[in-house]
Amino acid sequence: MDKDNLSVVLHSTGDLRLEQRPIPEPGPNEVLLQMHSVGICGSDVHFWQHGRIGDYVVKNPMVLGHEASGRVVKVGSEVKHLKPGDRVAIEPGVPREVDEFFKTGHYNLSPSVFFCATPPDDGSLCRYYKHSASFCYKLPDNVTFEEGALVEPLSVxxxxxxxxxxxxxxxxxxxxxxxxxxxxxxxxxxxxxxxxxxxxxxxxxxxxxxxxxxxxxxxxxxxxxxxxxxxxxxxxxxxxxxxxxxxxxxxxxxxxxxxxxxxxxxxxxxxxxxxxxxxxxxxxxxxxxxxxxIFRYCNTWPVAIAMLASKKVNVKPLVTHRFPLEQAVQAFETSRQGLGVKVMLKCDKNDQNP
Structure with missing residues:
Protein backbone atom coordinates (compact mmCIF):
# COMPACT_ATOMS: atom_id res chain seq x y z
CA MET A 1 0.00 0.00 0.00
CA ASP A 2 1.47 3.34 -1.02
CA LYS A 3 1.28 6.59 0.97
CA ASP A 4 -0.91 8.41 -1.55
CA ASN A 5 -4.15 9.48 0.11
CA LEU A 6 -5.27 12.22 -2.25
CA SER A 7 -8.48 13.72 -0.81
CA VAL A 8 -11.09 16.24 -1.99
CA VAL A 9 -11.31 18.82 0.78
CA LEU A 10 -13.76 21.72 1.10
CA HIS A 11 -12.19 24.56 3.10
CA SER A 12 -14.92 27.17 2.81
CA THR A 13 -17.57 28.38 0.36
CA GLY A 14 -16.17 27.94 -3.17
CA ASP A 15 -12.78 26.73 -1.92
CA LEU A 16 -12.36 23.12 -3.03
CA ARG A 17 -8.87 21.62 -2.92
CA LEU A 18 -7.05 18.36 -3.63
CA GLU A 19 -4.82 17.54 -0.67
CA GLN A 20 -2.76 14.68 0.71
CA ARG A 21 -4.00 13.40 4.06
CA PRO A 22 -2.58 10.65 6.31
CA ILE A 23 -3.88 7.14 5.67
CA PRO A 24 -6.03 6.36 8.72
CA GLU A 25 -5.64 3.31 10.94
CA PRO A 26 -8.86 1.34 11.53
CA GLY A 27 -10.11 0.88 15.08
CA PRO A 28 -11.18 -2.52 16.47
CA ASN A 29 -14.62 -2.40 14.81
CA GLU A 30 -13.56 -0.55 11.65
CA VAL A 31 -12.11 -1.38 8.27
CA LEU A 32 -9.70 0.53 6.09
CA LEU A 33 -10.95 0.82 2.53
CA GLN A 34 -9.22 1.57 -0.73
CA MET A 35 -11.89 3.70 -2.32
CA HIS A 36 -12.95 2.91 -5.85
CA SER A 37 -16.05 4.84 -6.98
CA VAL A 38 -17.65 7.88 -5.33
CA GLY A 39 -20.61 9.74 -6.81
CA ILE A 40 -21.08 13.48 -6.49
CA CYS A 41 -24.33 14.30 -4.70
CA GLY A 42 -26.28 17.53 -4.89
CA SER A 43 -25.47 18.07 -1.22
CA ASP A 44 -21.72 17.94 -1.97
CA VAL A 45 -22.18 20.63 -4.60
CA HIS A 46 -24.41 22.68 -2.27
CA PHE A 47 -21.81 22.64 0.53
CA TRP A 48 -19.17 23.70 -2.03
CA GLN A 49 -21.27 26.55 -3.41
CA HIS A 50 -22.96 27.77 -0.22
CA GLY A 51 -20.92 26.45 2.70
CA ARG A 52 -23.97 25.11 4.50
CA ILE A 53 -27.19 23.15 4.29
CA GLY A 54 -29.66 24.29 6.92
CA ASP A 55 -28.01 24.03 10.33
CA TYR A 56 -25.03 22.11 8.95
CA VAL A 57 -22.29 24.71 8.40
CA VAL A 58 -18.77 24.12 7.09
CA LYS A 59 -16.55 25.63 9.79
CA ASN A 60 -13.41 23.54 9.29
CA PRO A 61 -11.90 21.77 6.25
CA MET A 62 -14.04 18.74 5.38
CA VAL A 63 -13.53 15.83 2.98
CA LEU A 64 -16.55 15.55 0.69
CA GLY A 65 -18.30 12.46 -0.70
CA HIS A 66 -20.76 9.90 0.68
CA GLU A 67 -21.99 7.83 -2.32
CA ALA A 68 -19.22 5.31 -2.15
CA SER A 69 -17.79 1.85 -2.65
CA GLY A 70 -14.35 0.38 -2.19
CA ARG A 71 -12.19 -2.61 -1.36
CA VAL A 72 -11.21 -3.70 2.16
CA VAL A 73 -7.45 -3.51 2.71
CA LYS A 74 -7.25 -3.84 6.51
CA VAL A 75 -9.69 -4.95 9.22
CA GLY A 76 -9.87 -4.08 12.90
CA SER A 77 -9.23 -6.71 15.55
CA GLU A 78 -12.94 -7.28 16.30
CA VAL A 79 -14.16 -7.48 12.68
CA LYS A 80 -15.28 -10.99 11.74
CA HIS A 81 -17.53 -10.65 8.66
CA LEU A 82 -15.11 -8.84 6.34
CA LYS A 83 -11.59 -9.57 5.14
CA PRO A 84 -9.01 -7.85 2.94
CA GLY A 85 -10.04 -8.00 -0.70
CA ASP A 86 -13.79 -7.83 -0.06
CA ARG A 87 -15.66 -5.36 -2.25
CA VAL A 88 -18.17 -3.28 -0.27
CA ALA A 89 -20.81 -0.58 -0.51
CA ILE A 90 -20.63 1.97 2.30
CA GLU A 91 -23.62 3.20 4.26
CA PRO A 92 -22.47 6.72 5.25
CA GLY A 93 -24.66 7.20 8.33
CA VAL A 94 -23.39 5.43 11.47
CA PRO A 95 -25.09 5.87 14.85
CA ARG A 96 -22.68 6.92 17.58
CA GLU A 97 -24.82 5.70 20.48
CA VAL A 98 -27.54 3.20 21.29
CA ASP A 99 -30.35 5.69 21.85
CA GLU A 100 -34.13 5.39 21.49
CA PHE A 101 -33.92 5.97 17.72
CA PHE A 102 -31.35 3.21 17.30
CA LYS A 103 -33.44 0.82 19.39
CA THR A 104 -36.59 1.44 17.34
CA GLY A 105 -34.85 1.02 13.99
CA HIS A 106 -34.75 4.75 13.14
CA TYR A 107 -31.02 5.22 13.61
CA ASN A 108 -30.97 7.81 10.82
CA LEU A 109 -32.84 10.17 13.15
CA SER A 110 -30.35 9.90 16.00
CA PRO A 111 -29.15 13.46 16.80
CA SER A 112 -25.57 12.26 17.21
CA VAL A 113 -25.34 10.11 14.07
CA PHE A 114 -22.04 10.24 12.15
CA PHE A 115 -22.64 11.04 8.50
CA CYS A 116 -20.00 11.26 5.79
CA ALA A 117 -19.44 14.76 4.42
CA THR A 118 -21.86 16.48 6.78
CA PRO A 119 -20.11 18.96 9.08
CA PRO A 120 -18.12 18.20 11.13
CA ASP A 121 -17.70 14.65 9.74
CA ASP A 122 -15.30 13.91 6.89
CA GLY A 123 -16.54 12.04 3.84
CA SER A 124 -15.07 9.32 1.68
CA LEU A 125 -13.83 11.10 -1.45
CA CYS A 126 -10.22 10.04 -1.09
CA ARG A 127 -7.87 7.15 -1.88
CA TYR A 128 -8.14 5.52 1.58
CA TYR A 129 -10.93 5.83 4.11
CA LYS A 130 -11.85 4.05 7.35
CA HIS A 131 -15.44 3.23 8.30
CA SER A 132 -17.50 1.21 10.74
CA ALA A 133 -17.37 -2.41 9.55
CA SER A 134 -21.05 -2.91 10.46
CA PHE A 135 -22.01 -0.30 7.88
CA CYS A 136 -19.97 -1.82 5.03
CA TYR A 137 -21.89 -4.35 2.93
CA LYS A 138 -20.28 -6.99 0.73
CA LEU A 139 -21.05 -6.69 -2.97
CA PRO A 140 -21.94 -9.82 -4.97
CA ASP A 141 -19.64 -10.59 -7.88
CA ASN A 142 -22.25 -9.43 -10.41
CA VAL A 143 -22.60 -5.96 -8.84
CA THR A 144 -20.01 -3.40 -9.95
CA PHE A 145 -18.28 -0.82 -7.77
CA GLU A 146 -20.29 1.94 -9.44
CA GLU A 147 -23.54 0.13 -8.69
CA GLY A 148 -22.27 -0.21 -5.13
CA ALA A 149 -21.74 3.55 -4.91
CA LEU A 150 -25.24 4.11 -6.30
CA VAL A 151 -26.77 2.06 -3.49
CA GLU A 152 -26.72 5.34 -1.52
CA PRO A 153 -29.01 7.39 -3.78
CA LEU A 154 -31.07 4.27 -4.53
CA SER A 155 -31.60 3.97 -0.78
CA VAL A 156 -33.23 7.39 -0.75
CA ILE A 294 -37.90 11.51 5.00
CA PHE A 295 -34.41 12.05 6.36
CA ARG A 296 -31.88 10.09 4.34
CA TYR A 297 -32.70 6.38 4.88
CA CYS A 298 -32.31 3.44 7.23
CA ASN A 299 -32.22 -0.33 6.85
CA THR A 300 -31.99 -0.14 3.06
CA TRP A 301 -28.54 -1.41 2.00
CA PRO A 302 -29.32 -5.15 2.00
CA VAL A 303 -32.52 -4.75 -0.05
CA ALA A 304 -30.86 -2.29 -2.46
CA ILE A 305 -27.96 -4.68 -3.08
CA ALA A 306 -30.43 -7.53 -3.58
CA MET A 307 -32.33 -5.43 -6.13
CA LEU A 308 -29.12 -4.80 -8.05
CA ALA A 309 -27.88 -8.38 -7.84
CA SER A 310 -31.20 -9.75 -9.12
CA LYS A 311 -31.17 -7.20 -11.96
CA LYS A 312 -34.65 -6.01 -10.92
CA VAL A 313 -33.16 -2.52 -10.85
CA ASN A 314 -30.68 -1.06 -13.34
CA VAL A 315 -28.88 2.05 -12.09
CA LYS A 316 -26.06 1.92 -14.64
CA PRO A 317 -27.63 4.46 -17.06
CA LEU A 318 -27.57 7.08 -14.29
CA VAL A 319 -23.79 7.46 -14.58
CA THR A 320 -23.25 9.94 -17.39
CA HIS A 321 -19.75 11.24 -16.55
CA ARG A 322 -16.60 9.72 -15.04
CA PHE A 323 -13.46 11.51 -13.85
CA PRO A 324 -10.26 10.34 -12.16
CA LEU A 325 -9.88 11.68 -8.62
CA GLU A 326 -7.17 14.07 -9.81
CA GLN A 327 -9.85 15.90 -11.87
CA ALA A 328 -12.26 16.34 -8.97
CA VAL A 329 -12.69 20.09 -9.40
CA GLN A 330 -13.66 19.62 -13.06
CA ALA A 331 -16.03 16.84 -12.02
CA PHE A 332 -17.71 19.09 -9.45
CA GLU A 333 -18.09 21.83 -12.03
CA THR A 334 -19.71 19.36 -14.43
CA SER A 335 -22.15 18.37 -11.71
CA ARG A 336 -22.85 21.98 -10.73
CA GLN A 337 -23.76 22.88 -14.30
CA GLY A 338 -26.22 19.99 -14.48
CA LEU A 339 -24.51 18.60 -17.58
CA GLY A 340 -25.24 15.00 -16.63
CA VAL A 341 -27.25 12.91 -14.19
CA LYS A 342 -24.63 11.28 -11.99
CA VAL A 343 -20.96 12.25 -12.07
CA MET A 344 -18.69 9.49 -10.74
CA LEU A 345 -15.15 9.97 -9.42
CA LYS A 346 -12.71 7.07 -9.73
CA CYS A 347 -10.43 6.97 -6.69
CA ASP A 348 -8.25 3.94 -7.44
CA LYS A 349 -5.57 5.14 -9.85
CA ASN A 350 -4.88 1.52 -10.89
CA ASP A 351 -8.51 0.63 -11.57
CA GLN A 352 -10.68 3.16 -13.39
CA ASN A 353 -13.27 0.57 -14.49
CA PRO A 354 -16.96 0.83 -13.52
Whole structure:
Protein backbone atom coordinates (compact mmCIF):
# COMPACT_ATOMS: atom_id res chain seq x y z
CA MET A 1 0.00 0.00 0.00
CA ASP A 2 1.47 3.34 -1.02
CA LYS A 3 1.28 6.59 0.97
CA ASP A 4 -0.91 8.41 -1.55
CA ASN A 5 -4.15 9.48 0.11
CA LEU A 6 -5.27 12.22 -2.25
CA SER A 7 -8.48 13.72 -0.81
CA VAL A 8 -11.09 16.24 -1.99
CA VAL A 9 -11.31 18.82 0.78
CA LEU A 10 -13.76 21.72 1.10
CA HIS A 11 -12.19 24.56 3.10
CA SER A 12 -14.92 27.17 2.81
CA THR A 13 -17.57 28.38 0.36
CA GLY A 14 -16.17 27.94 -3.17
CA ASP A 15 -12.78 26.73 -1.92
CA LEU A 16 -12.36 23.12 -3.03
CA ARG A 17 -8.87 21.62 -2.92
CA LEU A 18 -7.05 18.36 -3.63
CA GLU A 19 -4.82 17.54 -0.67
CA GLN A 20 -2.76 14.68 0.71
CA ARG A 21 -4.00 13.40 4.06
CA PRO A 22 -2.58 10.65 6.31
CA ILE A 23 -3.88 7.14 5.67
CA PRO A 24 -6.03 6.36 8.72
CA GLU A 25 -5.64 3.31 10.94
CA PRO A 26 -8.86 1.34 11.53
CA GLY A 27 -10.11 0.88 15.08
CA PRO A 28 -11.18 -2.52 16.47
CA ASN A 29 -14.62 -2.40 14.81
CA GLU A 30 -13.56 -0.55 11.65
CA VAL A 31 -12.11 -1.38 8.27
CA LEU A 32 -9.70 0.53 6.09
CA LEU A 33 -10.95 0.82 2.53
CA GLN A 34 -9.22 1.57 -0.73
CA MET A 35 -11.89 3.70 -2.32
CA HIS A 36 -12.95 2.91 -5.85
CA SER A 37 -16.05 4.84 -6.98
CA VAL A 38 -17.65 7.88 -5.33
CA GLY A 39 -20.61 9.74 -6.81
CA ILE A 40 -21.08 13.48 -6.49
CA CYS A 41 -24.33 14.30 -4.70
CA GLY A 42 -26.28 17.53 -4.89
CA SER A 43 -25.47 18.07 -1.22
CA ASP A 44 -21.72 17.94 -1.97
CA VAL A 45 -22.18 20.63 -4.60
CA HIS A 46 -24.41 22.68 -2.27
CA PHE A 47 -21.81 22.64 0.53
CA TRP A 48 -19.17 23.70 -2.03
CA GLN A 49 -21.27 26.55 -3.41
CA HIS A 50 -22.96 27.77 -0.22
CA GLY A 51 -20.92 26.45 2.70
CA ARG A 52 -23.97 25.11 4.50
CA ILE A 53 -27.19 23.15 4.29
CA GLY A 54 -29.66 24.29 6.92
CA ASP A 55 -28.01 24.03 10.33
CA TYR A 56 -25.03 22.11 8.95
CA VAL A 57 -22.29 24.71 8.40
CA VAL A 58 -18.77 24.12 7.09
CA LYS A 59 -16.55 25.63 9.79
CA ASN A 60 -13.41 23.54 9.29
CA PRO A 61 -11.90 21.77 6.25
CA MET A 62 -14.04 18.74 5.38
CA VAL A 63 -13.53 15.83 2.98
CA LEU A 64 -16.55 15.55 0.69
CA GLY A 65 -18.30 12.46 -0.70
CA HIS A 66 -20.76 9.90 0.68
CA GLU A 67 -21.99 7.83 -2.32
CA ALA A 68 -19.22 5.31 -2.15
CA SER A 69 -17.79 1.85 -2.65
CA GLY A 70 -14.35 0.38 -2.19
CA ARG A 71 -12.19 -2.61 -1.36
CA VAL A 72 -11.21 -3.70 2.16
CA VAL A 73 -7.45 -3.51 2.71
CA LYS A 74 -7.25 -3.84 6.51
CA VAL A 75 -9.69 -4.95 9.22
CA GLY A 76 -9.87 -4.08 12.90
CA SER A 77 -9.23 -6.71 15.55
CA GLU A 78 -12.94 -7.28 16.30
CA VAL A 79 -14.16 -7.48 12.68
CA LYS A 80 -15.28 -10.99 11.74
CA HIS A 81 -17.53 -10.65 8.66
CA LEU A 82 -15.11 -8.84 6.34
CA LYS A 83 -11.59 -9.57 5.14
CA PRO A 84 -9.01 -7.85 2.94
CA GLY A 85 -10.04 -8.00 -0.70
CA ASP A 86 -13.79 -7.83 -0.06
CA ARG A 87 -15.66 -5.36 -2.25
CA VAL A 88 -18.17 -3.28 -0.27
CA ALA A 89 -20.81 -0.58 -0.51
CA ILE A 90 -20.63 1.97 2.30
CA GLU A 91 -23.62 3.20 4.26
CA PRO A 92 -22.47 6.72 5.25
CA GLY A 93 -24.66 7.20 8.33
CA VAL A 94 -23.39 5.43 11.47
CA PRO A 95 -25.09 5.87 14.85
CA ARG A 96 -22.68 6.92 17.58
CA GLU A 97 -24.82 5.70 20.48
CA VAL A 98 -27.54 3.20 21.29
CA ASP A 99 -30.35 5.69 21.85
CA GLU A 100 -34.13 5.39 21.49
CA PHE A 101 -33.92 5.97 17.72
CA PHE A 102 -31.35 3.21 17.30
CA LYS A 103 -33.44 0.82 19.39
CA THR A 104 -36.59 1.44 17.34
CA GLY A 105 -34.85 1.02 13.99
CA HIS A 106 -34.75 4.75 13.14
CA TYR A 107 -31.02 5.22 13.61
CA ASN A 108 -30.97 7.81 10.82
CA LEU A 109 -32.84 10.17 13.15
CA SER A 110 -30.35 9.90 16.00
CA PRO A 111 -29.15 13.46 16.80
CA SER A 112 -25.57 12.26 17.21
CA VAL A 113 -25.34 10.11 14.07
CA PHE A 114 -22.04 10.24 12.15
CA PHE A 115 -22.64 11.04 8.50
CA CYS A 116 -20.00 11.26 5.79
CA ALA A 117 -19.44 14.76 4.42
CA THR A 118 -21.86 16.48 6.78
CA PRO A 119 -20.11 18.96 9.08
CA PRO A 120 -18.12 18.20 11.13
CA ASP A 121 -17.70 14.65 9.74
CA ASP A 122 -15.30 13.91 6.89
CA GLY A 123 -16.54 12.04 3.84
CA SER A 124 -15.07 9.32 1.68
CA LEU A 125 -13.83 11.10 -1.45
CA CYS A 126 -10.22 10.04 -1.09
CA ARG A 127 -7.87 7.15 -1.88
CA TYR A 128 -8.14 5.52 1.58
CA TYR A 129 -10.93 5.83 4.11
CA LYS A 130 -11.85 4.05 7.35
CA HIS A 131 -15.44 3.23 8.30
CA SER A 132 -17.50 1.21 10.74
CA ALA A 133 -17.37 -2.41 9.55
CA SER A 134 -21.05 -2.91 10.46
CA PHE A 135 -22.01 -0.30 7.88
CA CYS A 136 -19.97 -1.82 5.03
CA TYR A 137 -21.89 -4.35 2.93
CA LYS A 138 -20.28 -6.99 0.73
CA LEU A 139 -21.05 -6.69 -2.97
CA PRO A 140 -21.94 -9.82 -4.97
CA ASP A 141 -19.64 -10.59 -7.88
CA ASN A 142 -22.25 -9.43 -10.41
CA VAL A 143 -22.60 -5.96 -8.84
CA THR A 144 -20.01 -3.40 -9.95
CA PHE A 145 -18.28 -0.82 -7.77
CA GLU A 146 -20.29 1.94 -9.44
CA GLU A 147 -23.54 0.13 -8.69
CA GLY A 148 -22.27 -0.21 -5.13
CA ALA A 149 -21.74 3.55 -4.91
CA LEU A 150 -25.24 4.11 -6.30
CA VAL A 151 -26.77 2.06 -3.49
CA GLU A 152 -26.72 5.34 -1.52
CA PRO A 153 -29.01 7.39 -3.78
CA LEU A 154 -31.07 4.27 -4.53
CA SER A 155 -31.60 3.97 -0.78
CA VAL A 156 -33.23 7.39 -0.75
CA UNK A 157 -35.72 6.15 -3.34
CA UNK A 158 -36.37 2.92 -1.44
CA UNK A 159 -36.90 4.79 1.83
CA UNK A 160 -39.24 7.27 0.12
CA UNK A 161 -41.31 4.48 -1.42
CA UNK A 162 -41.47 2.64 1.89
CA UNK A 163 -42.63 5.82 3.64
CA UNK A 164 -45.23 6.27 0.92
CA UNK A 165 -46.46 2.69 1.17
CA UNK A 166 -45.78 1.93 -2.49
CA UNK A 167 -46.84 -1.65 -3.18
CA UNK A 168 -48.30 -3.92 -5.85
CA UNK A 169 -50.74 -1.96 -7.99
CA UNK A 170 -49.88 1.51 -6.66
CA UNK A 171 -50.09 4.50 -8.95
CA UNK A 172 -47.37 7.02 -8.25
CA UNK A 173 -46.55 10.62 -9.12
CA UNK A 174 -42.88 11.60 -8.89
CA UNK A 175 -42.17 15.32 -8.98
CA UNK A 176 -38.69 15.91 -10.39
CA UNK A 177 -36.58 13.74 -12.70
CA UNK A 178 -33.18 14.52 -11.21
CA UNK A 179 -31.07 11.71 -9.71
CA UNK A 180 -33.34 11.25 -6.68
CA UNK A 181 -36.52 11.34 -8.76
CA UNK A 182 -35.04 8.73 -11.08
CA UNK A 183 -34.01 6.36 -8.29
CA UNK A 184 -37.46 6.82 -6.73
CA UNK A 185 -38.91 5.76 -10.08
CA UNK A 186 -36.68 2.67 -10.17
CA UNK A 187 -37.58 1.77 -6.59
CA UNK A 188 -41.31 2.31 -7.13
CA UNK A 189 -41.33 0.04 -10.16
CA UNK A 190 -39.32 -2.64 -8.38
CA UNK A 191 -41.69 -2.49 -5.41
CA UNK A 192 -44.72 -3.15 -7.59
CA UNK A 193 -46.07 0.20 -8.74
CA UNK A 194 -48.46 -0.36 -11.62
CA UNK A 195 -48.08 3.07 -13.20
CA UNK A 196 -45.66 5.93 -12.55
CA UNK A 197 -45.93 9.44 -13.94
CA UNK A 198 -42.96 11.78 -13.52
CA UNK A 199 -42.74 15.54 -14.01
CA UNK A 200 -39.84 17.89 -14.70
CA UNK A 201 -38.86 21.08 -16.53
CA UNK A 202 -36.21 19.22 -18.53
CA UNK A 203 -37.22 17.19 -21.58
CA UNK A 204 -33.82 15.48 -21.52
CA UNK A 205 -34.34 14.21 -17.98
CA UNK A 206 -37.86 13.07 -18.80
CA UNK A 207 -36.49 11.11 -21.75
CA UNK A 208 -34.17 9.25 -19.40
CA UNK A 209 -37.10 8.66 -17.03
CA UNK A 210 -39.06 7.03 -19.86
CA UNK A 211 -36.04 4.84 -20.68
CA UNK A 212 -35.87 3.78 -17.01
CA UNK A 213 -39.51 2.72 -16.94
CA UNK A 214 -41.74 5.74 -16.38
CA UNK A 215 -45.18 5.14 -17.90
CA UNK A 216 -45.96 8.82 -18.44
CA UNK A 217 -44.16 12.14 -18.21
CA UNK A 218 -45.31 15.72 -17.71
CA UNK A 219 -43.20 18.57 -19.03
CA UNK A 220 -43.58 21.44 -16.60
CA UNK A 221 -43.78 24.98 -17.94
CA UNK A 222 -43.01 27.74 -15.45
CA UNK A 223 -46.31 29.44 -16.22
CA UNK A 224 -48.37 26.28 -15.49
CA UNK A 225 -50.64 26.45 -12.48
CA UNK A 226 -50.40 23.74 -9.84
CA UNK A 227 -54.03 22.79 -10.33
CA UNK A 228 -53.60 22.44 -14.09
CA UNK A 229 -50.56 20.21 -13.67
CA UNK A 230 -52.49 18.06 -11.20
CA UNK A 231 -55.25 17.66 -13.80
CA UNK A 232 -52.67 16.58 -16.41
CA UNK A 233 -51.44 13.90 -14.03
CA UNK A 234 -54.96 12.59 -13.47
CA UNK A 235 -55.66 12.65 -17.21
CA UNK A 236 -52.57 10.59 -18.00
CA UNK A 237 -53.14 8.00 -15.27
CA UNK A 238 -56.90 7.88 -15.69
CA UNK A 239 -57.12 8.42 -11.94
CA UNK A 240 -55.44 10.34 -9.14
CA UNK A 241 -52.28 8.63 -7.85
CA UNK A 242 -52.16 6.78 -4.53
CA UNK A 243 -48.75 8.24 -3.72
CA UNK A 244 -46.85 11.40 -4.66
CA UNK A 245 -43.10 11.61 -4.08
CA UNK A 246 -41.87 15.21 -4.18
CA UNK A 247 -38.17 15.33 -5.08
CA UNK A 248 -37.57 18.97 -6.02
CA UNK A 249 -38.09 21.01 -2.85
CA UNK A 250 -39.93 23.58 -4.98
CA UNK A 251 -43.03 25.11 -3.39
CA UNK A 252 -45.15 24.85 -6.54
CA UNK A 253 -44.23 21.18 -6.88
CA UNK A 254 -45.43 20.42 -3.35
CA UNK A 255 -48.69 22.16 -4.27
CA UNK A 256 -49.06 19.92 -7.33
CA UNK A 257 -48.53 16.85 -5.16
CA UNK A 258 -51.34 17.88 -2.80
CA UNK A 259 -53.78 18.73 -5.59
CA UNK A 260 -52.94 15.60 -7.59
CA UNK A 261 -52.99 12.88 -4.92
CA UNK A 262 -56.24 10.98 -4.37
CA UNK A 263 -58.17 11.25 -1.09
CA UNK A 264 -56.59 9.12 1.67
CA UNK A 265 -53.34 9.07 -0.33
CA UNK A 266 -49.81 9.74 0.82
CA UNK A 267 -47.36 12.52 -0.05
CA UNK A 268 -43.66 11.98 0.67
CA UNK A 269 -41.47 15.08 0.87
CA UNK A 270 -37.94 14.25 -0.26
CA UNK A 271 -36.61 17.42 -1.91
CA UNK A 272 -35.02 20.08 0.29
CA UNK A 273 -36.16 23.63 -0.43
CA UNK A 274 -37.04 26.64 1.66
CA UNK A 275 -37.63 26.25 5.38
CA UNK A 276 -41.20 27.48 4.93
CA UNK A 277 -43.59 27.07 2.01
CA UNK A 278 -47.15 28.00 1.09
CA UNK A 279 -49.20 24.89 0.39
CA UNK A 280 -52.96 24.18 0.19
CA UNK A 281 -53.35 22.61 3.63
CA UNK A 282 -57.14 22.79 3.52
CA UNK A 283 -57.09 20.57 0.44
CA UNK A 284 -54.79 18.14 2.24
CA UNK A 285 -57.12 18.21 5.25
CA UNK A 286 -60.33 17.62 3.32
CA UNK A 287 -58.70 14.80 1.33
CA UNK A 288 -57.28 13.22 4.51
CA UNK A 289 -53.82 13.13 2.95
CA UNK A 290 -50.86 11.85 4.92
CA UNK A 291 -47.84 14.13 4.41
CA UNK A 292 -44.61 12.40 5.40
CA UNK A 293 -41.03 13.56 5.45
CA ILE A 294 -37.90 11.51 5.00
CA PHE A 295 -34.41 12.05 6.36
CA ARG A 296 -31.88 10.09 4.34
CA TYR A 297 -32.70 6.38 4.88
CA CYS A 298 -32.31 3.44 7.23
CA ASN A 299 -32.22 -0.33 6.85
CA THR A 300 -31.99 -0.14 3.06
CA TRP A 301 -28.54 -1.41 2.00
CA PRO A 302 -29.32 -5.15 2.00
CA VAL A 303 -32.52 -4.75 -0.05
CA ALA A 304 -30.86 -2.29 -2.46
CA ILE A 305 -27.96 -4.68 -3.08
CA ALA A 306 -30.43 -7.53 -3.58
CA MET A 307 -32.33 -5.43 -6.13
CA LEU A 308 -29.12 -4.80 -8.05
CA ALA A 309 -27.88 -8.38 -7.84
CA SER A 310 -31.20 -9.75 -9.12
CA LYS A 311 -31.17 -7.20 -11.96
CA LYS A 312 -34.65 -6.01 -10.92
CA VAL A 313 -33.16 -2.52 -10.85
CA ASN A 314 -30.68 -1.06 -13.34
CA VAL A 315 -28.88 2.05 -12.09
CA LYS A 316 -26.06 1.92 -14.64
CA PRO A 317 -27.63 4.46 -17.06
CA LEU A 318 -27.57 7.08 -14.29
CA VAL A 319 -23.79 7.46 -14.58
CA THR A 320 -23.25 9.94 -17.39
CA HIS A 321 -19.75 11.24 -16.55
CA ARG A 322 -16.60 9.72 -15.04
CA PHE A 323 -13.46 11.51 -13.85
CA PRO A 324 -10.26 10.34 -12.16
CA LEU A 325 -9.88 11.68 -8.62
CA GLU A 326 -7.17 14.07 -9.81
CA GLN A 327 -9.85 15.90 -11.87
CA ALA A 328 -12.26 16.34 -8.97
CA VAL A 329 -12.69 20.09 -9.40
CA GLN A 330 -13.66 19.62 -13.06
CA ALA A 331 -16.03 16.84 -12.02
CA PHE A 332 -17.71 19.09 -9.45
CA GLU A 333 -18.09 21.83 -12.03
CA THR A 334 -19.71 19.36 -14.43
CA SER A 335 -22.15 18.37 -11.71
CA ARG A 336 -22.85 21.98 -10.73
CA GLN A 337 -23.76 22.88 -14.30
CA GLY A 338 -26.22 19.99 -14.48
CA LEU A 339 -24.51 18.60 -17.58
CA GLY A 340 -25.24 15.00 -16.63
CA VAL A 341 -27.25 12.91 -14.19
CA LYS A 342 -24.63 11.28 -11.99
CA VAL A 343 -20.96 12.25 -12.07
CA MET A 344 -18.69 9.49 -10.74
CA LEU A 345 -15.15 9.97 -9.42
CA LYS A 346 -12.71 7.07 -9.73
CA CYS A 347 -10.43 6.97 -6.69
CA ASP A 348 -8.25 3.94 -7.44
CA LYS A 349 -5.57 5.14 -9.85
CA ASN A 350 -4.88 1.52 -10.89
CA ASP A 351 -8.51 0.63 -11.57
CA GLN A 352 -10.68 3.16 -13.39
CA ASN A 353 -13.27 0.57 -14.49
CA PRO A 354 -16.96 0.83 -13.52
Missing amino acids: GIHACRRGGVTLGSTVLICGAGPIGLVSLLAAKAMGAAQVVISDLSEKRLEMAKELGADFSVTVQREDSSRDLAKKVESLLGEQPHVAIECTGVEASAQVAIYATRPAGVIVLVGMGSETATVPLLTATFKELDIRG
